[in-house]
Amino acid sequence: MKEINDLKLPEDVKYSKDHEWARSEGDTVTIGINDYAQDQLGEIVFVELPAVGDAFSVEEEFGSVESVKAVSEMYMPISGEIVAVNENLEDAPELVNEDCYQGGWIIKVKPSDPGELDALMDKAAYLEMLKG
Amino acid sequence: MRYLPHTQEDIREMLAVAGSPSLDGLFDTIPDSVKTKHGLNLPEPLTEWELNDHMEKLASENIACKGYTCLIGAGSYDHYIPAIIPYLVSRSEFATAYTPYQPEVSQGTLQGIYEFQTMVTDLLGMDIATASHYDCGTALAECALIALRKNRKANKIAVSDLVHPSHRQVIETYLKPTGYEMVLIPHTARGLTDTAALEAMADIAGVAVQSPNFFGHIEDLAAFRKIADSKKILFITSFTEALAWGVLKNPGSFGADLVAGEGQSLGIAKTFGGPGLGLLAGTSKLMRDLPGRLVGRTKDTNGQDGYVLTLSTREQHIRREKASSNICSNNGLNAMTAAMYLSTVGKIGIREIAQLNHDKAVYLRSALTAAGFTPVFDSPFFNEFVMKVPEGFKKKRADLIHRHCLFAGLDLTPFYPELTDHYLFCATEKISRQQMDQLAKEVA
Numbered sequence: 001m002k003e004i005n006d007l008k009l010p011e012d013v014k015y016s017k018d019h020e021w022a023r024s025e026g027d028t029v030t031i032g033i034n035d036y037a038q039d040q041l042g043e044i045v046f047v048e049l050p051a052v053g054d055a056f057s058v059e060e061e062f063g064s065v066e067s068v069k070a071v072s073e074m075y076m077p078i079s080g081e082i083v084a085v086n087e088n089l090e091d092a093p094e095l096v097n098e099d100c101y102q103g104g105w106i107i108k109v110k111p112s113d114p115g116e117l118d119a120l121m122d123k124a125a126y127l128e129m130l131k132g
Numbered sequence: 133m134r135y136l137p138h139t140q141e142d143i144r145e146m147l148a149v150a151g152s153p154s155l156d157g158l159f160d161t162i163p164d165s166v167k168t169k170h171g172l173n174l175p176e177p178l179t180e181w182e183l184n185d186h187m188e189k190l191a192s193e194n195i196a197c198k199g200y201t202c203l204i205g206a207g208s209y210d211h212y213i214p215a216i217i218p219y220l221v222s223r224s225e226f227a228t229a230y231t232p233y234q235p236e237v238s239q240g241t242l243q244g245i246y247e248f249q250t251m252v253t254d255l256l257g258m259d260i261a262t263a264s265h266y267d268c269g270t271a272l273a274e275c276a277l278i279a280l281r282k283n284r285k286a287n288k289i290a291v292s293d294l295v296h297p298s299h300r301q302v303i304e305t306y307l308k309p310t311g312y313e314m315v316l317i318p319h320t321a322r323g324l325t326d327t328a329a330l331e332a333m334a335d336i337a338g339v340a341v342q343s344p345n346f347f348g349h350i351e352d353l354a355a356f357r358k359i360a361d362s363k364k365i366l367f368i369t370s371f372t373e374a375l376a377w378g379v380l381k382n383p384g385s386f387g388a389d390l391v392a393g394e395g396q397s398l399g400i401a402k403t404f405g406g407p408g409l410g411l412l413a414g415t416s417k418l419m420r421d422l423p424g425r426l427v428g429r430t431k432d433t434n435g436q437d438g439y440v441l442t443l444s445t446r447e448q449h450i451r452r453e454k455a456s457s458n459i460c461s462n463n464g465l466n467a468m469t470a471a472m473y474l475s476t477v478g479k480i481g482i483r484e485i486a487q488l489n490h491d492k493a494v495y496l497r498s499a500l501t502a503a504g505f506t507p508v509f510d511s512p513f514f515n516e517f518v519m520k521v522p523e524g525f526k527k528k529r530a531d532l533i534h535r536h537c538l539f540a541g542l543d544l545t546p547f548y549p550e551l552t553d554h555y556l557f558c559a560t561e562k563i564s565r566q567q568m569d570q571l572a573k574e575v576a
Contacts, residue, residue, distance in 0.1 A: 071445045
């Protein structure tokens with residue numbers, strides 16, 4: 001497993017305490033799990049996705065990732081309606097391991113309260129949390 | 133199972149390790165006030181032959197199906213069990229009550245269960261089958277829960293009122309603490325589930341239909357698939373008579389999403405109505421939603437076939453309260469029995485046995501009709517059918533049990549109060565033409 005200082009934590013996304021990331025892209029926000037989460041889980045074999053049109057509130061469970069070791073729930077970093085899911089993950093769940101911030105994105109959400117993004121952590125705050 | 137008693141020497145050694153001077157010393161921590169002061173009130177010991185006599189007397193008080201002719205099915209069927217099955221299944225290697233979690237010491241059992249799963253998928257035409265459940269009722273209730281989890285916006289599950297009454301009760305019990313609701317779909321004058329009533333229902337996550345249904349009739353599963361598609365809900369089908377699939381088009385070919393079934397007909401004795409064998413199969417799309425054990429085949433480090441429990445991440449020992457079910461287990465020994473039965477009769481054998489069941493049921497129905505009984509429904513059936521009985525039948529039926537050791541049908545009134553004087557009959561391969569003719573003569 002990676003040392004904290006080796007984790008890839010880009011500056012252009014926000015982080016939640018449950019190790020999801022969120023990136024604002026115009027009207028929508030793209031969401032995935034971060035490098036720390038994918039590294040802890042190990043080889044990911046299945047991603048359970050919500051349906052387009054489903055609405056969730058912040059911190060509500062929206063799906064799960066299954067690795068060879070465990071299944072972990074994913075929680076909404078912000079409230080909103082699902083406008084797209086990454087269908088490539090159905091056949092290639094390993095994208096989450098290989099490229100968690102780009103090809104391994106999980107959902108796109110139309111936020112119900114864009115202000116919620118500001119409540120998430122930036123890289124520095126998230127690193128602080130990890131180091132505890 | 134091996135029974136190895138402890139010798140005095142063994143006991144001494146163990147007490148020395150435990151640091152206790154005597155066996156009674158092991159129980160010192162239990163307060164005297166709750167210990168029995170005098171011995172247990174038991175009869176004197178018996179010799180082996182006295183004990184055998186005693187047990188046989190007790191056993192003979194049971195009315196078991198051996199020695200009786202049973203024309204009742206309704207969820208538990210009187211089929212012939214080939215002699216090879218009790219012989220094989222009583223081998224001590226199979227005598228385990230529980231799931232083999234240790235593949236390194238359980239390859240035989242795991243392979244047996246894997247083959248059971250494969251044969252169940254073949255029989256039902258489904259992609260994947262679990263390593264079994266308690267019985268059809270619990271398997272069906274799990275299917276209802278899957279549908280409710282998959283369609284989170286809906287709150288109800290539609291269940292045909294021709295699903296076995298006990299299975300409907302199990303669903304109700306499972307749903308009670310969840311806030312979900314079971315809504316019943318009524319049946320038509322032909323003894324079939326009412327498709328129009330289903331079409332009018334809203335807020336449902338899935339539909340469950342039994343075929344052959346509780347009256348024995350074969351439902352139009354294609355019609356239910358169509359309605360399920362239009363409502364975007366899961367289509368669940370159940371059955372109590374597994375041998376029906378020897379001749380009928382299987383649930384998979386109608387596009388069922390989930391199938392729950394009773395496997396008792398596959399070589400398992402009726403024994404007071406249990407234990408049964410719950411079959412549960414689904415499409416591969418629902419693979420991760422199925423509750424319970426699944427055995428998979430893989431390669432070991434030497435490249436040889438090996439068997440192991442798989443997809444365990446859905447299960448309670450890993451996922452705790454998030455598991456797909458925390459109230460299920462598999463019926464390992466009965467699953468093994470069913471695998472033995474299916475491989476004994478084979479693809480052609482099961483077809484022949486199923487055809488015999490149907491032919492005998494058709495014969496019995498016409499013999500009873502000639503004897504003054506009224507066939508109630510005109511729908512196609514497998515080996516069960518409903519008859520309105522003539523006056524005085526109830527007394528004759530009681531008489532037949534005592535004089536001829538014969539159970540002539542099941543009174544439907546407790547289950548469907550409007551069906552007074554209606555009885556559900558079943559004929560299996562075991563009943564002879566002579567027995568059927570004699571019955572018709574007795575009740576005419």
